[in-house]
Amino acid sequence: MSIIDSIKQSIRNWLGVKETILCDTCKWDWRSACHHAERPNAVKCPDYDKRGT
Numbered sequence: 001m002s003i004i005d006s007i008k009q010s011i012r013n014w015l016g017v018k019e020t021i022l023c024d025t026c027k028w029d030w031r032s033a034c035h036h037a038e039r040p041n042a043v044k045c046p047d048y049d050k051r052g053t
């Protein structure tokens with residue numbers, strides 16, 4: 001996770017936003033496999049596929 005991503009996550013936590021980050025459990029969470037700009041902090045994604053299924 002980059003510093004920018006960490007700051008975004010901290011702000012969300014500070015605001016009490018209860019969003020589930022899909023990328024944390026997605027099997028496409030690799031640079032070469034996913035080209036969505038939202039990665040690694042997508043909270044909505046049509047291509048989400050749970051890792052391990």
Ligand code: SF4
Pocket residue numbers: 022023026027028029030034035036038039040041042044045046047048049
């Ligand atoms: S496919 Fe969607 S949920 Fe999965 S890593 Fe990419 S952006 Fe995240």
